[in-house]
Amino acid sequence: MNLALEFKSVRKRFAKTGYDAVSDVSIDICDGEIVTILGTSGCGKTTLLKMVNRLYEPDSGEILFYGHPIKDMNPIDLRRKIGYVIQQVGLFPHMTIAENIATVPKILGWDRQRIADRVQEMLELVALPPAEFSKRYPQQLSGGQQQRVGLARAIAADPALMLLDEPFGAIDAITRRNLQGELLKIHRRFGKTFLFVTHDIHEAFQLASRVLIMDKGKVQQFATPSEIRSNPVNEFVRQLVSPAQDEQLLCSPGGSRS
């Protein structure tokens, strides 16, 4: 199987904290997988994610993107091949929905017609009727609709890899469930690799082909959801996936960030 991402002994420490945010992580992620990174706030999951598109640089170790060390690639070019979605969405408020989605295709110099077609296709993909939405501005949309646009924008230039940092963390439970469904639909249709950070255990297990459980910057277990449930490797994972904990996490209000 083709490898989308390889982490080799990746370590990152922020000067102000004095401990490793990510400590000696070595994992491989296959092309076409949905991997969710699960952990509590401050476990290093967002740090791990942001090293992939070089928003952070690791202190040691290396990351390979389809076999190429990302430190040898131009970060700007690398990022254009990677879709990036964050909890706060970050749509450009002064641009219409269509212009937002067209951002990366435009940078890549696609011709006008191809961009227009792609924007149309992306809006349909995330179930926002183009006739109604393409000319609107972000602030006219609900939180859930904005994140749909966020997804459409990230995937518009057909990136090989999607990085999602708690994308549905600030969205109400019902809308979140719909969006999770859409995400799986998108994944089935395009077969891209998804790396999805969440602190919602239910979400992590529902979406993932494999779940990466992290604590204190270290990988605790990296396996399929069923294997983690049936075979937790240590006390931390056992605690995390125990039904009581599951219940508790589901009931706790979302929105905290690592």
Add this chain to the structure above:
Amino acid sequence: MYETILLYLHQNASNYMVLVLQHLRISGLSVGFAILIGVSLGIYSANSSRLYNTFSGFFGLLRVVPSLAILVVCIPVFGVGVVPATIALTVLAIPPVMINTALGLRGVPDSVIETAVGMGMDSCLIFLKIKLPLAMPLIITGIRTAAVEVIASATLASYIGAGGLGDIIFTGLGLYRMDLLVLGGISVAALSLLTDLVLSSLEFSVTRYQRS
């Protein structure tokens, strides 16, 4: 009084227009320079609180000095006429432009910048396509404030021989002619209002996305 004003305008139409144009030219030049300097300093200081405080403190201090005083202080250095007037008015106009530019750029949400970087926009694109357009409404507000202040203060430029509508007012004062005082005052007020109107409609057009 209306008759005397109309009579004066009728007899001195071309002279009046010359004064209006002089007034607009001094004001326009000063605001133009203030935009160049103020926007540059604003951009330069947007990322550093220390620079921002230094610049805004410095110009804030200069601003406390009355325009007339700056004009008079300029005379020994730059002589009389348009040059010292323009310098004094530029100094007056820089702070609102600079402060609003810096505030506008600082006000761009982190999440917007983060996704822009994450999508592979380089810093030049982010500045031109994201930061500057989002800061533009505040920058224009700053320019509005500056322009209205400059047009009002440009009246004083006449005092050091730079011409403009101040000439009518100072003549009115000297000859004790109420009609000239009123005409000069109203003309300056009208210019200020007109400029404010033009700039606020410009501001309106760049903030359409906030309302629709």
